[in-house]
Amino acid sequence: MSYLDSPRLHFRGWFQADVSTINNDVRFFQNASFVPEYQQLNQNDKGLIQNNWNPEGTGVFRFLDCAVTSLDGITVQNATARAPGKLVDLDPQQQMVSQIWGMQIRLVDAAGKTLVQGEYKPAAFTNLWLRQQDEGLPNDQQLAAVYQSVIEGVQWFDISRFPLLQSLQSATQAGQLSINFNVFGYSRNNMVPRYTMGHVVGTIGPYLQGEPKQFVRGRQFIYTGNWPVPAGGMGNMQAKVSSNGNTVTADFGNSFPIERANSGLKDIGQVFLGVLATNPPTILSTVSSGQVALIGEVPYCTGGWYDRTAGVVDFELNSNARQLIPANPLVVVSPAADGSYTVRLQETIDGQYMRADNFVYRIDPGQTQHIEFYADRFGAPIANATINLSVTQGFMGGAGGGKTVQPVTRPRAAIPAIATPADAVQWPTSVTADNQGHATAPIVASAEGPGTPRGYLSSQIYGIGYQLASQPAGYVSNPMNYVSILAYSKKEAPETPTWYRDIQYLFTQYGNLYPIMGRYVVNLADYHDVVRRISILELAFSLPIEEPDHMPVTRDLGAGDRATILKWLRSRGPDGLPPLGTPSQSPPVPPPIVDEQAEAALPELRPEQAAGKTAVLLNLEKRGRIAPFSQKGPSK
Amino acid sequence: MIKLDPQILTKIQLGGLPDLRYYLQKAVELEHSTIPPYLTAMFSLKPGVNHTIATLIHSIVVEEMLHMTIAANILIAIGGRPEINKRGFIPEYPGPLPMNIGDLIVGIEAFSIPLVQNTFMAIEEPEDPIHIQPPPTFAAAAQPSYATIGQFYDAIEKKILDLGSDIFVTKTAPPQVVNHHWFPPSKLFPITGPEIACAAIEIIKTEGEGTSTSPFQSGHDPAHYYKFGEIVNGRRIVRTPNGGYAYAGEAVLFDPAGVWPLKPNCKIDQFKKGTQARTRIERFAYSYSTLLNSLHDTFNGHPERINAAISMMYDLRVFAVSLMETDALAGGGLTVGPSYEFVDTAGGMPG
Numbered sequence: 006m007s008y009l010d011s012p013r014l015h016f017r018g019w020f021q022a023d024v025s026t027i028n029n030d031v032r033f034f035q036n037a038s039f040v041p042e043y044q045q046l047n048q049n050d051k052g053l054i055q056n057n058w059n060p061e062g063t064g065v066f067r068f069l070d071c072a073v074t075s076l077d078g079i080t081v082q083n084a085t086a087r088a089p090g091k092l093v094d095l096d097p098q099q100q101m102v103s104q105i106w107g108m109q110i111r112l113v114d115a116a117g118k119t120l121v122q123g124e125y126k127p128a129a130f131t132n133l134w135l136r137q138q139d140e141g142l143p144n145d146q147q148l149a150a151v152y153q154s155v156i157e158g159v160q161w162f163d164i165s166r167f168p169l170l171q172s173l174q175s176a177t178q179a180g181q182l183s184i185n186f187n188v189f190g191y192s193r194n195n196m197v198p199r200y201t202m203g204h205v206v207g208t209i210g211p212y213l214q215g216e217p218k219q220f221v222r223g224r225q226f227i228y229t230g231n232w233p234v235p236a237g238g239m240g241n242m243q244a245k246v247s248s249n250g251n252t253v254t255a256d257f258g259n260s261f262p263i264e265r266a267n268s269g270l271k272d273i274g275q276v277f278l279g280v281l282a283t284n285p286p287t288i289l290s291t292v293s294s295g296q297v298a299l300i301g302e303v304p305y306c307t308g309g310w311y312d313r314t315a316g317v318v319d320f321e322l323n324s325n326a327r328q329l330i331p332a333n334p335l336v337v338v339s340p341a342a343d344g345s346y347t348v349r350l351q352e353t354i355d356g357q358y359m360r361a362d363n364f365v366y367r368i369d370p371g372q373t374q375h376i377e378f379y380a381d382r383f384g385a386p387i388a389n390a391t392i393n394l395s396v397t398q399g400f401m402g403g404a405g406g407g408k409t410v411q412p413v414t415r416p417r418a419a420i421p422a423i424a425t426p427a428d429a430v431q432w433p434t435s436v437t438a439d440n441q442g443h444a445t446a447p448i449v450a451s452a453e454g455p456g457t458p459r460g461y462l463s464s465q466i467y468g469i470g471y472q473l474a475s476q477p478a479g480y481v482s483n484p485m486n487y488v489s490i491l492a493y494s495k496k497e498a499p500e501t502p503t504w505y506r507d508i509q510y511l512f513t514q515y516g517n518l519y520p521i522m523g524r525y526v527v528n529l530a531d532y533h534d535v536v537r538r539i540s541i542l543e544l545a546f547s548l549p550i551e552e553p554d555h556m557p558v559t560r561d562l563g564a565g566d567r568a569t570i571l572k573w574l575r576s577r578g579p580d581g582l583p584p585l586g587t588p589s590q591s592p593p594v595p596p597p598i599v600d601e602q603a604e605a606a607l608p609e610l611r612p613e614q615a616a617g618k619t620a621v622l623l624n625l626e627k628r629g630r631i632a633p634f635s636q637k638g639p640s641k
Numbered sequence: 642m643i644k645l646d647p648q649i650l651t652k653i654q655l656g657g658l659p660d661l662r663y664y665l666q667k668a669v670e671l672e673h674s675t676i677p678p679y680l681t682a683m684f685s686l687k688p689g690v691n692h693t694i695a696t697l698i699h700s701i702v703v704e705e706m707l708h709m710t711i712a713a714n715i716l717i718a719i720g721g722r723p724e725i726n727k728r729g730f731i732p733e734y735p736g737p738l739p740m741n742i743g744d745l746i747v748g749i750e751a752f753s754i755p756l757v758q759n760t761f762m763a764i765e766e767p768e769d770p771i772h773i774q775p776p777p778t779f780a781a782a783a784q785p786s787y788a789t790i791g792q793f794y795d796a797i798e799k800k801i802l803d804l805g806s807d808i809f810v811t812k813t814a815p816p817q818v819v820n821h822h823w824f825p826p827s828k829l830f831p832i833t834g835p836e837i838a839c840a841a842i843e844i845i846k847t848e849g850e851g852t853s854t855s856p857f858q859s860g861h862d863p864a865h866y867y868k869f870g871e872i873v874n875g876r877r878i879v880r881t882p883n884g885g886y887a888y889a890g891e892a893v894l895f896d897p898a899g900v901w902p903l904k905p906n907c908k909i910d911q912f913k914k915g916t917q918a919r920t921r922i923e924r925f926a927y928s929y930s931t932l933l934n935s936l937h938d939t940f941n942g943h944p945e946r947i948n949a950a951i952s953m954m955y956d957l958r959v960f961a962v963s964l965m966e967t968d969a970l971a972g973g974g975l976t977v978g979p980s981y982e983f984v985d986t987a988g989g990m991p992g
């Protein structure tokens with residue numbers, strides 16, 4: 006069971022992602038070349054750092070004005086007695102798996118009483134695509150994505166007036182709920198009210214023990230075309246056939262394009278869900294009326310449809326469709342003038358789909374973690390499936406999202422190579438699923454960790470690609486389906502940590518990249534200011550990673566580094582303060598192993614492109630890692 | 642000077658345990674009510690300048706939090722339940738502070754010398770301020786019939802002693818907040834009986850007003866009234882050779898350019914939904930309400946949540962920044978100031 010099962014409720018409103026932007030370029034992590042100008046707000050191509058559109062970002066991710074559209078007066082809200090959640094990139098060289106941490110989700114009645122409450126299990130977005138068709142306002146984020154996870158530790162309060170919530174409580178298991186929400190219409194323009202905000206439309210439904218948490222085992226539609234621009238004009242989606250075979254529930258929530266941020270869904274003509282009469286070995290672009298059994302029309306142009314349903318539609322199946330659906334791909338089609346149908350989206354070839362549930366890992370030296378895989382064909386488990394694992398760099402590496410820095414960093418900051426040394430993180434080359442199509446693969450970090458191959462960063466990133474051994478030729482995969490790993494460097498906390506030897510470098514780096522903290526709370530580059538704020542720093546560094554106020558907010562320091570910081574904050578020299586040490590103790594920063602391809606290929610970006618996710622994509626395009634795609638820039 | 646209705650003293654004197662609890666809740670409200678104006682003045686100081694002033698105000702805010710904690714602990718100790726997360730807990734700004742019947746109106750404003758002199762010093766003014774050379778220009782007009790905060794706390798102390806140890810509950814009360822990560826054991830300790838409760842109240846009185854013979858609450862740390870005096874007079878207090886005191890120490894510099902020009906007494910409703918000003922002032926007010934919710938939990942059975950509350954204090958500092966950078970569209974280059982309205986829904990965008 007998942008948010009696609011019943012009962013479910015839908016919500017719509019706004020979200021804020023107040024992310025900070027200086028860490029969008031890996032080169033700014035080099036302290037030796039950092040200058041204060043890199044902290045200036047800059048929404049254009051003038052100045053040192055182009056499109057540094059939110060240097061004082063707090064990292065906060067939160068819902069606002071979110072109303073449950075199927076229950077009058079009920080709202081979806083975040084924590085009411087602690088800090089809001091945080092949106093966190095895995096790494097400056099992997100910004101395509103940003104996760105939400107520490108976000109509490111509550112359903113609240115009209116009188117402000119909490120009805121249901123739980124914790125969003127940290128999960129990254131996926132299915133990024135160029136959803137907003139019109140360029141809109143300068144610095145509009147035309148890309149959109151979807152988050153799916155579970156709400157854990159669910160507490161139910163007085164829900165006696167709400168039969169829907171009561172049936173949700175009895176349907177769900179393991180103290181969890183399934184949640185899925187689509188984010189779009191985000192703005193990076195500090196002159197518009199939407200600055201750091203966008204729309205959210207989502208669904209909450211039951212969770213069943215043993216099911217994956219970040220996707221639905223069912224029927225998956227992956228678009229073709231030059232990623233992230235779908236050839237059929239619609240984004241990836243998933244659907245599920247009911248256990249009795251009578252109904253299919255499809256989620257179009259992240260699939261229909263929008264014209265502009267606030268325009269609602271774009272009218273792209275009639276759209277139907279259907280099922281093919283055969284199981285073709287390719288992705289089709291058109292089908293004749295005889296090749297497809299239409300299941301139903303998607304009423305997406307009906308007023309309020311999207312708000313009311315979050316794009317989730319139940320279709321009753323007629324006997325023909327019921328017969329076809331277990332062994333033939335679903336399609337999303339639009340009628341063409343000649344009586345045929347244009348295929349906008351098609352279920353994966355042969356209905357095969359295998360995915361890692363969680364695909365983002367942070368791992369300390371000597372640690373083992375596990376990837377959970379689920380393999381299905383037309384929504385049914387592939388027993389004993391063989392899953393092959395490989396090295397990939399996915400969308401990782403490069404400078405990150407930055408444009409050429411003018412002038413270049415002084416001294417020049419090299420763009421580190423990733424995934425080196427290769428043997429610091431190991432995993433099997435293949436695993437076999439059980440009879441339910443479920444497989445587990447260990448990720449093992451070596452006891453010594455990766456060292457510091459990136460020089461000015463105390464970690465390394467790795468990617469694992471995965472595919473079914475049985476995957477048919479010509480299979481279209483989701484390019485976002487790979488596993489990203491941040492492997493922390495090893496650090497033994499010394500007997501007596503000192504500021505100069507163990508703390509100054511990390512704190513200075515953090516203060517450079519997150520000036521909201523350094524300017525207004527504690528100047529992390531200054532020993533004397535730091536020791537005035539020992540209590541709050543000790544609290545923040547000792548909070549579990551799940552807590553919203555965990556430091557570092559970026560969750561990019563390993564256990565060794567954090568233990569050293571805590572030990573230092575708790576130790577006292579003769580003057581009653583954490584030991585300062587001497588400048589001569591400052592360890593030299595090793596030069597990074599350089600990614601020569603990334604260095605050579607730094608693209609020249611238009612200013613409106615040189616920001617975050619968009620720039621990452623253009624960077625990848627330039628380096629030949631994705632096919633060219635066109636994002637329209639502002640005309641003026 | 643905060644002036645209380647003298648009848649309050651009578652009610653405490655003649656009343657029983659319920660009245661004592663009622664007025665300790667009022668004490669919690671009064672100690673809290675100084676935090677929003679002080680915090681706003683501190684937030685409005687831009688980083689890098691006016692550092693000494695910010696440090697002085699910060700030290701006062703921390704002590705007001707301690708006083709609020711002490712009052713709440715005493716209330717818990719005698720079987721009461723501090724109520725913190727309700728609309729009426731935060732006074733209406735601008736307006737009188739809780740229980741005050743004088744003409745002192747306290748608002749939410751950016752830092753200025755007149756604000757400190759006319760409002761903050763008036764809040765903290767002792768009954769008989771010690772003469773400091775040169776004297777603060779502020780002069781209190783004599784009023785015939787009022788009671789002082791000092792008398793209020795004296796009356797509470799006396800009542801606690803009168804009622805004796807029987808009113809102190811141990812098993813039925815939620816745990817008190819005794820967290821030595823944030824406050825030293827000399828200042829924050831469990832309230833277990835009448836004498837120790839009175840000792841704790843003396844800390845509130847001394848930190849706020851000093852003693853009758855010295856402006857210092859301890860060592861060289863002046864009481865609140867005199868710290869604000871240092872800001873107004875631009876000098877730290879020192880002892881003079883003749884046994885008196887003078888604002889003649891280290892300079893307390895004020896750079897008027899280093900202050901955000903906040904529109905005074907901003908309220909959420911003054912800003913249109915869907916504007917940056919609106920979402921930011923709502924975020925601040927919601928976060929402040931979140932802080933009060935976490936404090937309420939802290940004082941009602943979950944003392945460990947003091948950590949979440951303190952974290953929220955720092956979050957507020959950070960959320961104030963974008964707010965104070967936002968044009969209030971009020972002319973004169975004024976920017977949006979914080980609002981301390983109790984808000985239970987995160988919002989601000991059009992429906």
